[in-house]
Amino acid sequence: MNSDRITLLKKYISEEPDNPFNKYALAMEYYEVQPIKSLGLLRALIADHPDYLPTYFKAAHLLWEEELWDEANEVFTIGIELAEKQNDQKAIFELKSAYQNFQFDRD
Template sequence: MNTERIKLLKEFISGEPDNPFNTYALAMEYYEIDPSESLALLRSLLQDHPEYLPSYFKAAHLLWDTENWEEADAVFQNGIRLAENQGDQKALGELKSAYLNFQFDRD
């Protein structure tokens, strides 16, 4: 765990609370070492910054990993709609592909 980077990101969040990237970056620091903290941060992004597209892919995967099927499904679908609305073809393709794998995994 890079405690120095985590400390710095927390300072950035305090200084720029409306910048979703800082919270996302912190969530990515926690992604492997503390998935529950990462998920809490990603959920706050989905609520407070629903237009921040990168949050959807990672949040859906953590929800999938923890077998929160219904919430993961909703996050995938919301992310796909957002990517379509934003015209982000790369993110759209990644979300659709992951969502398809998620659906196969659930069956």
């Protein structure tokens, strides 16, 4: 976690509140060291920018790690549907592969 980068990202967010990338980048800064904070940011990003596809993979993984099974399942499902709607083949593959692993882990 880089505090200078966090400060800069917060500044960018205040200057461009409708840019989902800056919010996503901030969530990624917290991802490893403060996963709950990152998850809160990712949930807000899904609510505010539901078409921002990169959010779904990371959010679903954090939910899975936190054993929030139902919400992880929902986020994976919505992410896969969005990737298909956007015809993003790489995201479809990545989300479906991760979702399959999630389902195996749950069995």
